[in-house]
Structures are given as C-alpha cells and as structure tokens.
Amino acid sequence: MTxxxxxxxEQAKVxxxxxxxVSxxxxxxxxxxxxASRLYNAxxxxAQFTEKLARVLEESGHDFTVVEAAEALEELFNELAASAAGKVKQLQQ
Structure with missing residues (x-):
C-alpha cells in the first residue's frame, strides 16, 4: 500500500x-x-494534477493529514503558476 x-x-520538498x-x-x-509561457504551462x-490527486485522496477516504498535504502541494503549484502567469502578462506588454 502506498x-x-x-x-x-517528499513531493513538497521537491x-x-x-x-x-522558478523564482x-x-x-x-x-x-x-x-x-515564461512554457514555465507557466508546466x-x-x-497544479491541475495535484488538484485532482487531492480530490481523489479525499473521495477515497484517506486520513485528513494526507488530504491536507495534497492540498498544500496543490496550493504551492497554484502559487507558482500564478507567478509565472504574472510574468507572462508583464512580458506581453
């Protein structure tokens, strides 16, 4: 079992x-x-993958600490994607 x-x-450390x-x-x-666009896309x-993972773990009834860890990872990638999106917008101007 995983x-x-x-x-x-481990993924949070990565x-x-x-x-x-990225910074x-x-x-x-x-x-x-x-x-910047390629970085944003990646x-x-x-972020989308970690969002799906968090939902699957939650729906599968995993312990709250597992779901919370997945959501924290999701939030990290959402923040990184938002930073890259901001840079893309800046460069487009």
Whole structure:
C-alpha cells in the first residue's frame, strides 16, 4: 500500500526546491515570453494534477493529514503558476 503522506512530503520538498528555481527564472531579466509561457504551462499542468490527486485522496477516504498535504502541494503549484502567469502578462506588454 502506498504511504501517501511520505510521498506527498517528499513531493513538497521537491516543490519547495522548484519554487526557488522558478523564482530565479522569473526574476531573470533575460527570460523570454516563450520561456515564461512554457514555465507557466508546466506549472499549471502540475497544479491541475495535484488538484485532482487531492480530490481523489479525499473521495477515497484517506486520513485528513494526507488530504491536507495534497492540498498544500496543490496550493504551492497554484502559487507558482500564478507567478509565472504574472510574468507572462508583464512580458506581453
């Protein structure tokens, strides 16, 4: 049986590392619109995946701590996608 809490905690660590890298990428003055758009698309896909995962875990009756961990991961990717979307808008102007 999958230890979802351990898996989600591991993914949260990866997500935090990604957050640092995304921040560096978005603050780079040489980032192109195409690069920012690709980054946004990748982050948005991950946010959608983690949203679905959280719902499936909740509907499957997993413990609240597991669902909460999945929702925290979802929130992280939503925030990262929103940051990238903001950069895309900025570069389009």
């Amino acid at each position: 230890d979802w809490l351990a898996t989600l905690r 997500g935090e590392e990604m957050a640092e890298e 560096r990428m978005l603050s780079n003055p040489d980032i192109s619109l195409q690069q 982050l948005e896909q991950q």
